[in-house]
Each structure stands twice: as C-alpha cells, then as structure tokens.
Amino acid sequence: MIRLDKVSKTYRTDKVETLALKDIDLHVAKGEFVAMMGPSGCGKSTLLNLIGLLDRPGQGSIAIDGMPLKRYADRQMAKLRNHTFGFIFQRFHLIPDLRVIDNVELPLLYRSMGGAERRSLARAALEKVGLGARMDHYPNQLSGGQQQRVAIARAIVGQPQVLLADEPTGNLDSRMGAEVMDILLQLNGEGTTVVMVTHDEQEARRADRIVRVFDGQLVA
C-alpha cells in the first residue's frame, strides 16, 4: 500500500540544517494498523506528513499502491491526498466558523459531487462516530472527545484507504481516548489502513505492528 525507500528529510533555516529523517525504509500493507512511537522531536510527525504527501522527501522515494510519486504535480498530489488519505490531528483542527456537518463535508468539496450527496455522506460519517445528533453544532459547543470524533468523521467521509492519525488521543482524557481508539480499531477492522503516531504504549499495543523512531531513524 505505502512504501518508503531510503527516505531522508532535512530542514534548513538560514544557519541551521537539521536532519529530521534518515534512510527510512518502511512498508505499510493494505489493511494494516501501524503504531508509530518514539520520543518528542524524533521525526514521527515528519514521517507521517511524508506518508500523507503533505511534505516531500529530500531523498529517497515514496510509492502509493506501487506508483512512485516523485514527479507528481501539486494538483495530482492534492487529488491523491483527497482520495487516498484521511487525516486526524492531535488538536482536531476543525474550522471553528463552520458547523459540524460543514466541517465533515470539507474533503468532499474537492470532488465533483453534488450537495445532496455530500450532505448524505457527511451525515452517515457522523452517525458512524455517534454524533448524528450534533450535526448543526459548532465545534466550540462540543467536548474534546466529540471534536475528535468529528475530526474522525471528516477523515473517513471520503472513504479513504488510509487513515493517518497524529497523536489522536493526545489531547483527550483516558476515557475519551479509549473511545477514539475503539473507533480507529473498528475502521481498521472494516479494511481501512491506519497509521497512528502515539506516545501511549498501551494504545500502540492494540495496533498490528509498532514502528519505533529514534533520532530520525527506524529502530527495531
């Protein structure tokens, strides 16, 4: 599904050059649940951003479904992100000015899809995460756990093949965190590939595989 070969990433500022990732070889199989662990600043989020095509590697190559992405233009990358990936962020990143249903609809705006169909898919996604009754609320009217569930609904509304979750429970208490984990496991059980960054060993153990990152490199 996702293959990274000898991927490196360096960030440069005026004076400093920081090697964020070095020679990463990673393969995530279709339907797999991969947990990514490591200390803060080790490069987990950078790796997740590279997998999700939010960033480009300095060296090495990334292939999705066997297709290398090196020469993809902005428009093609955007299309691939829209159809293949769903993102869940630690800080939810819901648009505060839009109602829950409008937030969930957002990925579908960038597809040729009619308003009624968008609405119906968004409603179904919200019902799946148990928030069918909160469609007309605004994000600030929901608890943290509910906001993350809205973010999950937004991530799955376009039926992506891969869910990329960057510390999805990091801002939640343990009960809400557990609820979110249950939803992710349920989605994985339905065939969605999940790659999750976490600091929580217990959560990571619920994944099929744990990948550990240290100083920008994968460790066994």
Next chain:
Amino acid sequence: MLRNYLLTAWKVFMRRKLFTAINLACIVLTLVVLMVTTALLETAFFPTGVEGKSGRFLQVYSIYSESADRGTQRTSRLGWKTVERHLKHLPGLERVAALTGANQVSVYQGDRVSELDMRRVDADYWKILDFKVLGGRLPTEDDERAGRMVAVLNETSARRLFGDAAAPGRRISVGGQSFEVIGVVADVLHMNAYADIWAPLTTFPSTDYRSRETGDFTALLLAKNAADLPRIQRDVERAALGFVSDDPHRFALTRFWGDSKLDVFARELLHNYDQADSGGARVLALVGAAMLLFMLLPALNLVNLNMGRTLERSTEIGVRKAFGATGLQLAGQLVVENVLLCLAGGLLGLACTQGVLWLLEQSHLIPYLEVGVNLAVFGCGMLLAFVFGLLSGLVPAWKMSRLDPVHALKGNA
C-alpha cells in the same frame, strides 16, 4: 462548494467586525468616488434625458481652416451659412438643427437685471431634443419664419423672473429686444440643451449671421437610425472637402467633422481639429486608466489587510490542503470571499452614490444637474466592485495558495 465558501466568508467577516468595517469603508469610499464619476460621465455622454436621441445624432461643433502652406490656421464654431449650405441638405437625414452656444445676456424686468444664458435655435432643435414642456408651447417653424419675438424659459429662470405667476404670455427684455414668453421647459444641463432662455434664430437683431461661414453655431444631424451614422460622418467629411472659404487665398483647406458627444469633448480637449480621429478612444482609455489608478491605492491597502486575515487562517488553509484542496482552489476561495465583500461594498456604495448625487444636485454647484443611479451606473458600479475585488484579492490569494501545509497546520504560516 460555493455555500461552504459563503459560510466561511460570512463567519470570517463577522469574526473581526471592526476589521471588516474598515475594509468595507475603504471599498465604499473608493467606489462612491468612481460611481459618482461614472454617473456624471454617463449623463454627459450617453443618450439620456433631453438628449435621449443622441445615440443617433451627430454634432458638427467646430470648423478648422488652414492656408495652403499650413502657416495660417483658424478654428472656430460654425457659421450659419456653413450649416445652411453644407450640412442642412446632406442626404438621408431625418432633421438638421442649428443652435448657438449658451451666451450670457442681461434680462431686464422693471428695475431688475438678471444675468441668464441664452441660445438661439431653429425649429428643428425642438424636435431633436426632448424637452419636457411645463407650460405654454415650444416655438414652431411658423414662429421662425415670421421672425416672431418669442422665447422659452427654463423652470428656474421662469420662477426667478416671475415668481409663482405663470410665465407664458409675459414679456422680457433681452439686450434691448422685447420677447414674449411662450413656454416653460424643465431645467436641463446636457451639452446641447443647457440654457436659461431659448429664442428662434430669426430674432437676431441683424441678419449678418446668415452670411458668415464661422460664428457661434453647432449643427445637430439626426439620422433615421443609428446604423446610418458612419455614412453620415463620411458625408460630412466630404462636405468639408468641398467647402470653399469666403477667403480662399487665406484658407485653402477646411475641415469639420460629424462627432458624437464624446468625440466633440475629446476633439476640443486634444485639439484634433484636422484629423478624423477625435481621440475619443484615447480619452476613454485615459479615464479608464485613471479609474484603475484611483482603485490601485485603496486596493493595495486592502491587500495588506487581507494578508493579515489570511495569516490568521493558516490552520484552516493547512486543513483544506491536507484534505485535497489545490492551490488554485484555495486562491479561488479567497478571491470569491474578497469579491463578495467588494460587491457588498459596491451595493452600499451605490446607495451612498445616490445620496452624494442628490447632495450634488441640491448644492447647485453644477446648475440644473439631474443625475441618478440608473441600470447602466448600477452595472458599471458592480463591475468596478468586481475589478476592485480582484485587484485586492489576487495577491493574498496567491500567497495563501502557496502556503506549505505542514507549516500552515502548525499555525506558522
């Protein structure tokens, strides 16, 4: 998608009301100035009101003559003889009218003297221009032929001279001549219509005017339909080439042109008396460029304000990019938002323009000004608002579309 854009735009505007109000004020002020200018230009140059037929009439306003060696040149208004001999009988015209300029005269009434502007016109003048008669009647061919000393006043002058009493039937003394007022018409400002008093040509104190090739006349050439105008322009040009001056040794070549109102204005402004091109297109282009330039400064200010607003929204931009928005789609979103704000500003501006025009009318800074917001001004105003929206939205939109999603998501745009 548009609904989502509209919702976001509305919420973004409402999030910082003062910011939005400053933006709107900036847009409204700019557009009011531009729309007032547009309304005045429209009234001056487009077929409206009393000159509603100007879409199918041409004006021959000036006559230009030069010696064979081009050493001597003369530019003047037309003489009556030129109108009569060379223009009155051009083929295919519905009517030809001769009118003098509006010249200041002293009107005596008892021990009171009023300075008013007077034109002398022929009977066709009243048939080409659509004056609104408020009382009495307009002069006829019969009045002209008989040389009757009759005059028409505009509403303001009638009130000034006679108060609330009916003016028709009363007498006025102009430059030692006594006229009977036979009619009162509504006040008008238009180029060929403006005056306080009108009298037939034949009321001139002498018949000298009939033998002059230059003088104080303009000819109005009314075509049967607007499509005939280019042909008539060619006929006028040909008539000028066949013109033989009263002083042929001094003036070997004469030129006069059949012009639209804009062309007359441009020709007088640019002194293009000796060429067919009046420079009207250049004048229009200059006006357009001046308007764009005028929009540019507030647009730059708005660009700055929009940049700040864009940076505030970097997380939203990151999220949209993560979920598949292309740079172009994001740029389109901001441009749409900005154009919408400008269109709202345009609507407010139109209301303010109507108010400013009303104040301008009431102030009498420009006598007899009657101008309002009509469909053409509305359309032009909305177009200006749209252009303003594009001008001020494109740069921030382009910058926004190029934000790196990873940085944007961190809020470090």
